[in-house]
Amino acid sequence: MxxxxxxxxxxxxxxxxxxxxxxxxxxxxxxxxxxxxxxxxxxxxxxxxxxQYIADANAALARHQERMRGYQSQKEEGETLEVEVSPRWMPWWFWAAASIILIVAVSGWLFRDAIQYQTYHTAYGQTQRLTLGDGSQIVLNANSSLRVPRFGFGHQTREVYLTGEANFSVTHLPNHQKFIVKTGQEFDVVVLGTEFVVNTRPKVAKVVLNKGKVQLRYQEGNNQKQLMMKPGDLVTLGEGGKVNLHQTQEPQNYAAWQDHRFVFEETTLQEVAQLFKDNFGVTVEIPEAELAQWTLTGSFTAHNAEELLETLTEAANLTYQKEGKKIIITTNP
Structure with missing residues (x-):
């Protein structure tokens, strides 16, 4: 119904x-x-x-006393009715109303983010495609979240808040309003209309520009700095806000995950293990220190962690075994 x-x-x-x-x-x-x-x-x-303001008890008491005086004036002449109201005593309905006000106020404070923002989440191994109110298209990578203002987006503001990784295709508006990706990791990305990838994972933070132009605002030590990026720029941000700028011939590879494709370019197995943790929630251990520094290069298609693990170990002539919730990778005997 x-x-x-x-x-x-x-x-x-x-x-x-x-x-x-x-x-x-x-x-x-x-x-x-x-x-x-x-x-x-x-x-x-x-x-x-x-x-939701706190009730003015004294004003309410004065109004109540005024009503009581009006009620008394209607009594027959000679009849008296004395009512003494103590500020420390209030009828049950007053406390009920006060309780409702308090509950609503507290609930509004606790759930203010849910009221002000629409939050999109992805689970491990899941990606999600979004189209925002301004026409911008976003693909959230696994284990990521994006907060978007519920009210005024595309008019008053175009600020979004990213945790994890996402690929952005931002629509340029006639009023040239900026689109800002805030990360909570001491760097923001400011754009007008472009395509780029932002990664805010705990072990790595990076921005890769595919098309257009973006401005990277970041904190280096105590200094606020800016960097204008052009297509093909790859910026990684290290500890303390240290910025490294590189050029990549195929920036689109950094968004290949949205098509269930994983592209590695001289990527160490230790970095691959971190990818499994970030994207799939799978802990991969490499006991041999030398093996952890082996590098992989190539493109691999996989829809889940097991498919990717099978493909990678077979391509690198390695073996793996499961121990509880861990995956241990070793060389073939």
Whole structure:
């Protein structure tokens, strides 16, 4: 049965005035991802019309006493009714209302990110394609997340927040509004319209530009610096914000993972082991120090960790074995 949820019903729900049946309808309706954004939009609208301030108890008491005086003036002459109201005593409905206000205020604070941002997550081994409200297209790599403002995106701001790795194809807008990728790792990427890859993994941070032009803003020590990148530039950021700029002839290879293809160029097995951890959540150990520095070059197609492991070890004439949740790679005996 299709549910007809109105603005009035949602506002009653936010205010705590919805019936049990209406609450159930709203909560079931809000479970649908297609409805959740509208739910948060109406919640923000309701909160803007009903600011959650702490009640002024003294003002409320004065109003109550004024009402009591008006009630007394209507009594028959000679009849007196004395009511003494102590500021330390309030009727049950006052405390109930205060509790609701407190709960709504605390909930709004705790869930403010969910209200302000739409967050996209990918699990290990999963990629996801997104089209944002401004037309920009993004592919999230495995074990990554992207936060996008729910309100005003493409008008007031085009700032997004990336954790992990993603490939961006940014739409240029007529008003030349900048698109900013914030990483939380002391560097941001500022663009107008371009294609690039941003990687913010714990062991490596890099930006690869395929098309267009981007500005890299980064923190090196105590200094804020900028670097203008051109197509083919590969920037890696080390500890302390140390930046290394290289040129690559095939920048598109750094986004090959979106097509389940993994391209290695003189990549050490130790770096490959880190890729398994970042993308698939699989721990790979290489006990032999010399073997860990072996390098791989080539393109390999795989849809999961096992396929990639089988392909790589066969190509390099290596062997592997599983020990609990670990994969141990060794040379063939």
């Amino acid at each position: 299709k549910m007809h949820i109105t603005k009035e019903m949602l506002f009653n729900y936010f205010a705590g005035r919805a019936t049990v049946f209406q609450k159930q309808m709203v909560e079931e309706w809000a479970q649908n991802n297609e409805n959740r954004e509208l739910f948060y939009a109406y919640l923000a609208m309701w909160e803007s019309e009903h600011p």
